Amino acid sequence: MMVLILIGIYTPWLKDTRQKLNFLTTPFYQVTDIPRRIGEWGNSVFTSEKDLRAENERLKIEVLIYQRKQQQMAALAAENVRLRQLLNGKDMLQDKVLIAELIGVSPNPLSHIVMINRGSREGVYEGQPVLDAFGLMGQVVEVDEEISRVLLISDSTHAIPVQVNRNGVRAIAEGTGDLNRLSLRHVSINADIREGDVLVSSGLGDRFPVGYPVAEVEQVVRNSGQAFARVIARPMARLDRSRHVLLVFDTHNQANSEQGASPAPAVRPE
Amino acid sequence: MIPHHWNSYLVILASFAVAFVLAVYPLPMEWRWWRPEFVLLVAIFWISVFPLTISLFFLCFLGLFQDLLEGVPFGQHSLSLVIVSYICILSYQRVRNFALWKESCWVFVLVGLAQLPDNWVQSMTGRPLAGLLFLAPAFSSALIWPLLRMLLDRISRHYRIT
Numbered sequence: 167m168m169v170l171i172l173i174g175i176y177t178p179w180l181k182d183t184r185q186k187l188n189f190l191t192t193p194f195y196q197v198t199d200i201p202r203r204i205g206e207w208g209n210s211v212f213t214s215e216k217d218l219r220a221e222n223e224r225l226k227i228e229v230l231i232y233q234r235k236q237q238q239m240a241a242l243a244a245e246n247v248r249l250r251q252l253l254n255g256k257d258m259l260q261d262k263v264l265i266a267e268l269i270g271v272s273p274n275p276l277s278h279i280v281m282i283n284r285g286s287r288e289g290v291y292e293g294q295p296v297l298d299a300f301g302l303m304g305q306v307v308e309v310d311e312e313i314s315r316v317l318l319i320s321d322s323t324h325a326i327p328v329q330v331n332r333n334g335v336r337a338i339a340e341g342t343g344d345l346n347r348l349s350l351r352h353v354s355i356n357a358d359i360r361e362g363d364v365l366v367s368s369g370l371g372d373r374f375p376v377g378y379p380v381a382e383v384e385q386v387v388r389n390s391g392q393a394f395a396r397v398i399a400r401p402m403a404r405l406d407r408s409r410h411v412l413l414v415f416d417t418h419n420q421a422n423s424e425q426g427a428s429p430a431p432a433v434r435p436e
Numbered sequence: 437m438i439p440h441h442w443n444s445y446l447v448i449l450a451s452f453a454v455a456f457v458l459a460v461y462p463l464p465m466e467w468r469w470w471r472p473e474f475v476l477l478v479a480i481f482w483i484s485v486f487p488l489t490i491s492l493f494f495l496c497f498l499g500l501f502q503d504l505l506e507g508v509p510f511g512q513h514s515l516s517l518v519i520v521s522y523i524c525i526l527s528y529q530r531v532r533n534f535a536l537w538k539e540s541c542w543v544f545v546l547v548g549l550a551q552l553p554d555n556w557v558q559s560m561t562g563r564p565l566a567g568l569l570f571l572a573p574a575f576s577s578a579l580i581w582p583l584l585r586m587l588l589d590r591i592s593r594h595y596r597i598t
Contacts, residue, residue: 167496167515174509175560184504191505198461273460273506275468276555276563308507315507323562343563345465406465 188310195281195313199269262415263297264288268408269313278304278321278341282411285312290413293373297412301379301402302326302367306413318405319380320345328380329368333358336368337397339381345405348381350397355388359397375414444597448490451478451588452498460505469569472577473547474584475502479517480546481588483524484532485597495521512557516550523549536582544578 174180270281284290286309294306296316304318317324322343328350329336335357339348353359363383369376381399388395455474463471475498482490499514506513523546524531531542551570559565 167511167518171509171511171515171557171560174511175557180510184510187504190501194457194460194505197457269462270460271462271465271468273463273468273471274508274558275471276558276565277507278465279507322564 185308185310188308188313192310192313195270202269264290264413264415266296266411266413268411272315276322276343278318278324278343278345278405279307280304280316280318281313282316282413283313284413285310285314287311289415290314295374295378295414297378297414298403298408298410300404300408301381302374303403303405303408303411305373316411318345319348319401319403320405325351326374326380327368327370328365330359330383331364331366331379332360335359336370337365339365339399346400347384348399348401350383350399353395353397355390355393355395357395359383359386359395361386364402365399443595447591447595447597448482451482451591456502456505459502469572470576471573472580473550473573475499475513476517476520476547476550477543477577477581477584478588479521480524480543481585483521484528485592487525487528490521492518492521492525509557509561512554515557516553519553520546520550536585539585540578540581543581544574547577548574550574 170180264284266282266284268280269283272279272281282296290306290309292306292309296303296305302319304316304321304324306314307317308315318341319326319339320341320343322341324341326339327336328339337350337353337357337359340351342349350359350365361383364379365381365383367374367376367378367380379402381401383397384400385398386395387397452475455478458474459471479490479495479498495517496514499512499517500510502513502517503510531539534542548571551574555565555570
Protein backbone atom coordinates (compact mmCIF):
# COMPACT_ATOMS: atom_id res chain seq x y z
CA MET A 167 0.00 0.00 0.00
CA MET A 168 2.78 2.40 0.90
CA VAL A 169 4.55 1.48 -2.32
CA LEU A 170 1.36 2.30 -4.19
CA ILE A 171 1.16 5.69 -2.47
CA LEU A 172 4.78 6.48 -3.30
CA ILE A 173 4.33 5.39 -6.91
CA GLY A 174 1.20 7.52 -7.14
CA ILE A 175 2.95 10.60 -5.84
CA TYR A 176 6.38 10.45 -7.41
CA THR A 177 5.71 8.84 -10.79
CA PRO A 178 3.11 9.46 -13.48
CA TRP A 179 2.48 5.72 -13.97
CA LEU A 180 -0.89 5.66 -12.26
CA LYS A 181 -2.24 8.66 -14.12
CA ASP A 182 -3.56 6.62 -17.03
CA THR A 183 -5.34 4.17 -14.75
CA ARG A 184 -6.97 7.03 -12.93
CA GLN A 185 -8.07 8.63 -16.16
CA LYS A 186 -9.59 5.37 -17.37
CA LEU A 187 -11.37 4.64 -14.11
CA ASN A 188 -12.70 8.16 -13.68
CA PHE A 189 -15.93 7.32 -15.47
CA LEU A 190 -16.86 5.27 -12.39
CA THR A 191 -16.93 8.40 -10.28
CA THR A 192 -19.12 10.48 -12.56
CA PRO A 193 -22.46 9.04 -11.32
CA PHE A 194 -21.64 10.02 -7.74
CA TYR A 195 -21.08 13.63 -8.69
CA GLN A 196 -24.23 13.60 -10.77
CA VAL A 197 -26.19 12.35 -7.74
CA THR A 198 -24.82 15.08 -5.53
CA ASP A 199 -25.79 17.57 -8.21
CA ILE A 200 -29.50 16.64 -8.08
CA PRO A 201 -30.52 18.95 -5.18
CA ARG A 202 -29.03 21.91 -6.99
CA ARG A 203 -30.86 21.04 -10.20
CA ILE A 204 -34.14 20.74 -8.32
CA GLY A 205 -33.50 24.09 -6.68
CA GLU A 206 -32.76 25.71 -10.00
CA TRP A 207 -35.84 24.18 -11.59
CA GLY A 208 -37.94 25.39 -8.66
CA ASN A 209 -36.50 28.86 -9.01
CA SER A 210 -37.27 29.02 -12.70
CA VAL A 211 -40.81 27.71 -12.31
CA PHE A 212 -41.94 29.60 -9.25
CA THR A 213 -40.91 33.17 -9.95
CA SER A 214 -43.35 35.99 -9.59
CA GLU A 215 -44.07 38.26 -12.52
CA LYS A 216 -43.11 41.27 -10.42
CA ASP A 217 -39.63 39.89 -9.80
CA LEU A 218 -39.18 39.12 -13.47
CA ARG A 219 -40.23 42.62 -14.45
CA ALA A 220 -37.85 44.15 -11.94
CA GLU A 221 -35.05 41.93 -13.18
CA ASN A 222 -35.87 42.83 -16.77
CA GLU A 223 -35.66 46.54 -15.95
CA ARG A 224 -32.33 46.07 -14.24
CA LEU A 225 -30.90 44.05 -17.10
CA LYS A 226 -31.99 46.67 -19.64
CA ILE A 227 -30.18 49.35 -17.69
CA GLU A 228 -27.09 47.17 -17.46
CA VAL A 229 -27.18 46.53 -21.20
CA LEU A 230 -27.29 50.28 -21.81
CA ILE A 231 -24.27 50.83 -19.62
CA TYR A 232 -22.33 48.07 -21.31
CA GLN A 233 -23.29 49.28 -24.77
CA ARG A 234 -21.83 52.65 -23.95
CA LYS A 235 -18.62 50.98 -22.76
CA GLN A 236 -18.63 48.83 -25.89
CA GLN A 237 -18.64 51.91 -28.12
CA GLN A 238 -15.56 53.18 -26.40
CA MET A 239 -14.04 49.73 -26.62
CA ALA A 240 -14.33 49.65 -30.40
CA ALA A 241 -12.45 52.92 -30.71
CA LEU A 242 -9.83 51.84 -28.21
CA ALA A 243 -9.35 48.46 -29.88
CA ALA A 244 -8.82 50.13 -33.23
CA GLU A 245 -6.34 52.51 -31.69
CA ASN A 246 -4.59 49.61 -29.98
CA VAL A 247 -4.25 47.75 -33.29
CA ARG A 248 -2.78 50.86 -34.94
CA LEU A 249 -0.28 51.34 -32.14
CA ARG A 250 0.69 47.69 -32.27
CA GLN A 251 1.25 47.97 -35.99
CA LEU A 252 3.47 50.95 -35.35
CA LEU A 253 5.46 48.86 -32.91
CA ASN A 254 5.55 45.88 -35.29
CA GLY A 255 3.87 43.81 -32.58
CA LYS A 256 1.63 40.85 -33.07
CA ASP A 257 -2.13 41.37 -33.13
CA MET A 258 -3.90 40.62 -29.92
CA LEU A 259 -5.92 37.48 -30.40
CA GLN A 260 -9.50 37.44 -29.31
CA ASP A 261 -9.92 34.52 -26.91
CA LYS A 262 -12.70 32.02 -27.42
CA VAL A 263 -14.61 31.11 -24.28
CA LEU A 264 -16.95 28.37 -23.10
CA ILE A 265 -19.30 28.77 -20.17
CA ALA A 266 -19.27 25.98 -17.60
CA GLU A 267 -21.02 25.36 -14.35
CA LEU A 268 -19.56 24.29 -11.05
CA ILE A 269 -20.90 20.93 -9.97
CA GLY A 270 -18.68 19.91 -7.12
CA VAL A 271 -15.93 20.76 -4.72
CA SER A 272 -13.11 18.36 -3.96
CA PRO A 273 -13.90 16.62 -0.68
CA ASN A 274 -10.27 16.80 0.34
CA PRO A 275 -10.13 19.86 2.60
CA LEU A 276 -6.45 20.47 1.92
CA SER A 277 -6.82 20.89 -1.83
CA HIS A 278 -8.62 23.67 -3.61
CA ILE A 279 -10.02 21.76 -6.55
CA VAL A 280 -13.49 22.17 -8.02
CA MET A 281 -15.36 20.12 -10.57
CA ILE A 282 -17.05 21.66 -13.62
CA ASN A 283 -19.57 20.15 -15.98
CA ARG A 284 -17.51 20.31 -19.18
CA GLY A 285 -15.05 17.75 -20.36
CA SER A 286 -13.11 16.46 -23.31
CA ARG A 287 -16.36 16.19 -25.27
CA GLU A 288 -16.52 19.99 -25.39
CA GLY A 289 -12.82 20.26 -26.13
CA VAL A 290 -11.58 21.10 -22.66
CA TYR A 291 -7.86 20.42 -22.35
CA GLU A 292 -5.41 20.10 -19.49
CA GLY A 293 -3.85 23.37 -18.47
CA GLN A 294 -6.75 25.42 -19.79
CA PRO A 295 -7.29 28.69 -17.88
CA VAL A 296 -10.56 29.18 -16.02
CA LEU A 297 -12.08 32.57 -15.20
CA ASP A 298 -15.13 33.91 -13.49
CA ALA A 299 -16.73 37.31 -13.96
CA PHE A 300 -14.22 38.98 -11.67
CA GLY A 301 -10.86 37.45 -12.43
CA LEU A 302 -8.74 34.40 -12.99
CA MET A 303 -9.79 31.34 -11.02
CA GLY A 304 -7.39 28.59 -11.91
CA GLN A 305 -6.55 25.97 -14.48
CA VAL A 306 -7.87 22.61 -15.57
CA VAL A 307 -5.78 19.75 -14.22
CA GLU A 308 -7.79 16.65 -15.06
CA VAL A 309 -10.15 16.12 -17.97
CA ASP A 310 -12.82 13.46 -18.11
CA GLU A 311 -15.46 13.00 -20.78
CA GLU A 312 -18.08 15.13 -19.04
CA ILE A 313 -16.33 16.47 -15.96
CA SER A 314 -13.06 18.21 -15.44
CA ARG A 315 -11.23 19.27 -12.32
CA VAL A 316 -9.96 22.80 -11.87
CA LEU A 317 -7.07 23.66 -9.59
CA LEU A 318 -7.76 27.06 -8.04
CA ILE A 319 -5.04 29.69 -7.79
CA SER A 320 -5.30 29.57 -4.00
CA ASP A 321 -4.21 25.93 -3.79
CA SER A 322 -0.87 25.59 -2.06
CA THR A 323 0.62 23.71 -5.01
CA HIS A 324 -0.30 26.39 -7.53
CA ALA A 325 1.65 29.39 -8.74
CA ILE A 326 0.91 31.91 -11.48
CA PRO A 327 3.11 34.54 -13.12
CA VAL A 328 1.65 38.02 -12.64
CA GLN A 329 2.55 41.63 -13.15
CA VAL A 330 1.46 44.80 -11.45
CA ASN A 331 -1.06 46.54 -13.67
CA ARG A 332 0.22 50.00 -12.73
CA ASN A 333 3.86 49.64 -13.73
CA GLY A 334 4.48 46.14 -15.05
CA VAL A 335 6.60 44.82 -12.20
CA ARG A 336 6.64 41.03 -12.58
CA ALA A 337 6.26 38.46 -9.84
CA ILE A 338 4.92 35.01 -9.15
CA ALA A 339 1.79 34.62 -7.07
CA GLU A 340 1.64 31.43 -5.06
CA GLY A 341 -1.40 29.91 -3.44
CA THR A 342 -1.27 29.55 0.31
CA GLY A 343 -4.04 27.05 0.94
CA ASP A 344 -6.19 29.94 2.15
CA LEU A 345 -8.98 31.04 -0.19
CA ASN A 346 -8.41 34.74 0.40
CA ARG A 347 -4.63 34.93 0.28
CA LEU A 348 -1.96 34.62 -2.35
CA SER A 349 1.64 35.41 -1.57
CA LEU A 350 4.10 36.91 -4.02
CA ARG A 351 7.37 35.09 -4.25
CA HIS A 352 10.80 36.73 -4.34
CA VAL A 353 9.72 40.35 -4.55
CA SER A 354 12.81 42.42 -3.93
CA ILE A 355 12.59 44.79 -1.03
CA ASN A 356 12.63 47.96 -3.11
CA ALA A 357 10.22 46.80 -5.79
CA ASP A 358 7.47 49.26 -6.52
CA ILE A 359 4.46 47.39 -5.18
CA ARG A 360 1.88 49.13 -3.06
CA GLU A 361 -1.22 48.11 -1.25
CA GLY A 362 -4.22 48.30 -3.59
CA ASP A 363 -2.24 47.45 -6.73
CA VAL A 364 -4.03 45.18 -9.17
CA LEU A 365 -2.07 42.13 -10.30
CA VAL A 366 -2.88 40.83 -13.78
CA SER A 367 -1.67 37.66 -15.43
CA SER A 368 1.53 38.34 -17.32
CA GLY A 369 1.31 35.53 -19.84
CA LEU A 370 4.85 34.39 -19.10
CA GLY A 371 5.05 30.63 -18.89
CA ASP A 372 2.60 30.31 -21.78
CA ARG A 373 -0.13 28.85 -19.64
CA PHE A 374 -2.40 31.76 -18.81
CA PRO A 375 -3.44 34.45 -21.29
CA VAL A 376 -2.19 38.00 -20.74
CA GLY A 377 -4.06 40.67 -18.91
CA TYR A 378 -6.71 38.99 -16.83
CA PRO A 379 -6.99 40.35 -13.28
CA VAL A 380 -5.70 37.87 -10.71
CA ALA A 381 -5.48 39.57 -7.34
CA GLU A 382 -5.29 42.81 -5.45
CA VAL A 383 -2.35 43.52 -3.17
CA GLU A 384 -3.55 43.66 0.38
CA GLN A 385 -0.45 43.99 2.47
CA VAL A 386 3.22 44.67 1.85
CA VAL A 387 5.64 44.02 4.68
CA ARG A 388 9.16 45.33 4.15
CA ASN A 389 11.58 44.12 6.75
CA SER A 390 14.99 45.65 6.13
CA GLY A 391 16.68 42.60 7.61
CA GLN A 392 15.37 40.39 4.84
CA ALA A 393 16.16 40.26 1.15
CA PHE A 394 12.57 39.97 0.00
CA ALA A 395 9.41 41.81 0.86
CA ARG A 396 6.41 39.82 2.05
CA VAL A 397 3.45 40.63 -0.19
CA ILE A 398 -0.02 39.29 0.49
CA ALA A 399 -2.71 39.60 -2.17
CA ARG A 400 -6.40 38.80 -2.28
CA PRO A 401 -7.73 36.94 -5.34
CA MET A 402 -10.18 38.95 -7.43
CA ALA A 403 -12.19 35.93 -8.54
CA ARG A 404 -14.82 34.77 -6.12
CA LEU A 405 -13.23 31.40 -5.64
CA ASP A 406 -15.83 30.05 -3.25
CA ARG A 407 -18.93 31.74 -4.58
CA SER A 408 -18.96 31.69 -8.36
CA ARG A 409 -21.26 29.16 -9.92
CA HIS A 410 -20.66 29.94 -13.57
CA VAL A 411 -17.13 29.97 -14.86
CA LEU A 412 -15.54 30.65 -18.24
CA LEU A 413 -13.11 28.32 -19.93
CA VAL A 414 -10.75 30.25 -22.18
CA PHE A 415 -9.52 28.64 -25.38
CA ASP A 416 -6.20 30.27 -25.96
CA THR A 417 -5.86 30.22 -29.74
CA HIS A 418 -2.21 31.20 -29.54
CA ASN A 419 -1.37 28.28 -27.25
CA GLN A 420 -3.29 25.74 -29.26
CA ALA A 421 -1.48 26.74 -32.42
CA ASN A 422 1.77 26.24 -30.56
CA SER A 423 0.91 22.79 -29.30
CA GLU A 424 -0.28 21.67 -32.69
CA GLN A 425 3.16 22.36 -34.05
CA GLY A 426 4.53 20.29 -31.22
CA ALA A 427 6.71 23.21 -30.26
CA SER A 428 5.00 24.12 -27.05
CA PRO A 429 7.64 25.32 -24.60
CA ALA A 430 7.73 23.83 -21.14
CA PRO A 431 5.24 25.70 -18.99
CA ALA A 432 6.70 27.54 -16.07
CA VAL A 433 3.64 26.82 -13.97
CA ARG A 434 2.89 23.22 -13.33
CA PRO A 435 0.45 21.72 -10.90
CA GLU A 436 2.07 18.97 -8.91
CA MET B 437 -21.78 -13.86 12.60
CA ILE B 438 -21.94 -14.72 8.93
CA PRO B 439 -24.85 -13.33 6.96
CA HIS B 440 -27.09 -16.07 5.54
CA HIS B 441 -28.92 -14.02 3.04
CA TRP B 442 -27.65 -12.48 -0.15
CA ASN B 443 -29.65 -9.36 0.58
CA SER B 444 -27.43 -8.60 3.54
CA TYR B 445 -24.58 -8.13 1.09
CA LEU B 446 -26.81 -5.86 -0.96
CA VAL B 447 -27.66 -3.75 2.08
CA ILE B 448 -24.01 -3.47 3.03
CA LEU B 449 -23.04 -2.38 -0.47
CA ALA B 450 -25.92 0.08 -0.62
CA SER B 451 -24.92 1.63 2.69
CA PHE B 452 -21.39 2.10 1.39
CA ALA B 453 -22.73 3.66 -1.81
CA VAL B 454 -24.72 6.18 0.23
CA ALA B 455 -21.63 6.84 2.35
CA PHE B 456 -19.64 7.57 -0.83
CA VAL B 457 -22.26 10.07 -2.00
CA LEU B 458 -22.15 11.79 1.39
CA ALA B 459 -18.36 11.77 1.24
CA VAL B 460 -18.30 13.81 -1.96
CA TYR B 461 -21.38 15.96 -1.38
CA PRO B 462 -20.20 19.50 -2.14
CA LEU B 463 -19.73 21.66 0.94
CA PRO B 464 -18.56 25.26 1.15
CA MET B 465 -14.75 25.43 1.11
CA GLU B 466 -14.29 26.34 4.78
CA TRP B 467 -16.75 23.76 6.06
CA ARG B 468 -15.09 20.81 4.40
CA TRP B 469 -13.02 20.12 7.49
CA TRP B 470 -16.16 19.31 9.44
CA ARG B 471 -17.39 16.57 7.13
CA PRO B 472 -17.59 13.30 9.07
CA GLU B 473 -15.73 10.37 7.54
CA PHE B 474 -18.87 8.54 6.47
CA VAL B 475 -17.19 5.64 4.68
CA LEU B 476 -15.02 4.93 7.69
CA LEU B 477 -17.99 5.12 10.07
CA VAL B 478 -20.05 2.72 7.99
CA ALA B 479 -17.07 0.36 7.82
CA ILE B 480 -16.67 0.51 11.61
CA PHE B 481 -20.36 -0.31 12.05
CA TRP B 482 -20.39 -3.32 9.71
CA ILE B 483 -17.22 -4.67 11.24
CA SER B 484 -18.83 -4.59 14.66
CA VAL B 485 -21.77 -6.56 13.23
CA PHE B 486 -19.89 -9.03 11.00
CA PRO B 487 -16.30 -9.00 12.19
CA LEU B 488 -15.46 -12.13 10.24
CA THR B 489 -17.20 -11.35 6.97
CA ILE B 490 -15.99 -7.89 6.03
CA SER B 491 -12.54 -8.68 4.74
CA LEU B 492 -9.65 -6.28 4.83
CA PHE B 493 -9.22 -6.94 1.13
CA PHE B 494 -12.72 -5.66 0.42
CA LEU B 495 -12.07 -2.60 2.59
CA CYS B 496 -8.82 -2.00 0.76
CA PHE B 497 -10.72 -1.85 -2.52
CA LEU B 498 -13.31 0.44 -0.98
CA GLY B 499 -10.51 2.75 0.08
CA LEU B 500 -9.00 2.73 -3.39
CA PHE B 501 -12.38 3.63 -4.84
CA GLN B 502 -12.69 6.50 -2.38
CA ASP B 503 -9.27 7.74 -3.45
CA LEU B 504 -10.39 7.67 -7.06
CA LEU B 505 -13.58 9.49 -6.15
CA GLU B 506 -11.90 12.24 -4.19
CA GLY B 507 -8.95 12.61 -6.55
CA VAL B 508 -6.27 12.00 -3.92
CA PRO B 509 -3.24 9.72 -4.43
CA PHE B 510 -4.18 6.04 -4.65
CA GLY B 511 -3.79 4.31 -1.32
CA GLN B 512 -4.39 7.21 1.04
CA HIS B 513 -7.82 6.21 2.22
CA SER B 514 -7.30 2.51 1.83
CA LEU B 515 -4.29 2.67 4.12
CA SER B 516 -6.21 4.46 6.87
CA LEU B 517 -9.29 2.29 6.33
CA VAL B 518 -7.30 -0.91 6.66
CA ILE B 519 -5.42 0.26 9.75
CA VAL B 520 -8.60 1.32 11.52
CA SER B 521 -10.46 -1.83 10.48
CA TYR B 522 -7.72 -4.02 11.83
CA ILE B 523 -7.94 -2.29 15.20
CA CYS B 524 -11.72 -2.71 15.06
CA ILE B 525 -11.45 -6.42 14.37
CA LEU B 526 -9.08 -6.83 17.29
CA SER B 527 -11.31 -4.93 19.69
CA TYR B 528 -14.92 -5.53 18.64
CA GLN B 529 -15.74 -7.83 21.58
CA ARG B 530 -14.90 -5.17 24.11
CA VAL B 531 -16.47 -2.32 22.16
CA ARG B 532 -19.80 -4.13 21.86
CA ASN B 533 -20.25 -3.78 25.63
CA PHE B 534 -19.65 -0.03 25.61
CA ALA B 535 -22.39 2.51 26.21
CA LEU B 536 -23.26 4.67 23.20
CA TRP B 537 -21.32 7.72 24.43
CA LYS B 538 -18.28 5.57 25.10
CA GLU B 539 -18.54 4.21 21.59
CA SER B 540 -18.54 7.79 20.36
CA CYS B 541 -15.31 8.45 22.22
CA TRP B 542 -13.82 5.30 20.67
CA VAL B 543 -14.90 6.48 17.21
CA PHE B 544 -13.20 9.79 17.90
CA VAL B 545 -9.95 7.95 18.58
CA LEU B 546 -10.30 5.72 15.51
CA VAL B 547 -11.10 8.53 13.08
CA GLY B 548 -8.35 10.65 14.57
CA LEU B 549 -5.99 7.77 13.94
CA ALA B 550 -7.20 7.53 10.35
CA GLN B 551 -6.36 11.20 9.83
CA LEU B 552 -2.68 10.56 10.47
CA PRO B 553 -1.90 8.55 7.30
CA ASP B 554 -4.20 10.90 5.37
CA ASN B 555 -2.21 13.93 6.41
CA TRP B 556 1.05 12.13 5.93
CA VAL B 557 0.17 11.46 2.28
CA GLN B 558 -1.20 14.97 1.78
CA SER B 559 1.94 16.59 3.12
CA MET B 560 3.99 14.45 0.71
CA THR B 561 1.98 15.90 -2.17
CA GLY B 562 2.91 19.39 -1.04
CA ARG B 563 -0.10 20.34 1.03
CA PRO B 564 1.19 20.44 4.59
CA LEU B 565 -1.13 21.10 7.47
CA ALA B 566 -0.38 23.00 10.64
CA GLY B 567 -2.28 22.85 13.88
CA LEU B 568 -4.97 20.59 15.24
CA LEU B 569 -7.49 21.19 12.49
CA PHE B 570 -7.05 17.62 11.30
CA LEU B 571 -9.04 16.49 14.35
CA ALA B 572 -12.15 18.29 13.08
CA PRO B 573 -13.45 15.30 11.08
CA ALA B 574 -12.83 13.05 14.08
CA PHE B 575 -14.87 15.39 16.23
CA SER B 576 -17.81 15.61 13.83
CA SER B 577 -17.67 11.86 13.23
CA ALA B 578 -17.92 11.21 16.97
CA LEU B 579 -20.88 13.59 17.18
CA ILE B 580 -22.76 11.94 14.34
CA TRP B 581 -21.92 8.37 15.40
CA PRO B 582 -24.93 7.81 17.77
CA LEU B 583 -27.30 8.92 15.02
CA LEU B 584 -25.67 6.79 12.36
CA ARG B 585 -25.44 3.84 14.71
CA MET B 586 -29.18 3.95 15.50
CA LEU B 587 -30.06 4.39 11.83
CA LEU B 588 -27.93 1.47 10.68
CA ASP B 589 -29.18 -0.66 13.59
CA ARG B 590 -32.72 -0.02 12.51
CA ILE B 591 -31.95 -0.77 8.87
CA SER B 592 -30.20 -4.00 9.70
CA ARG B 593 -33.09 -5.06 11.93
CA HIS B 594 -35.58 -4.21 9.22
CA TYR B 595 -33.78 -6.36 6.68
CA ARG B 596 -33.14 -9.04 9.35
CA ILE B 597 -29.41 -8.89 8.97
CA THR B 598 -27.94 -10.57 11.98
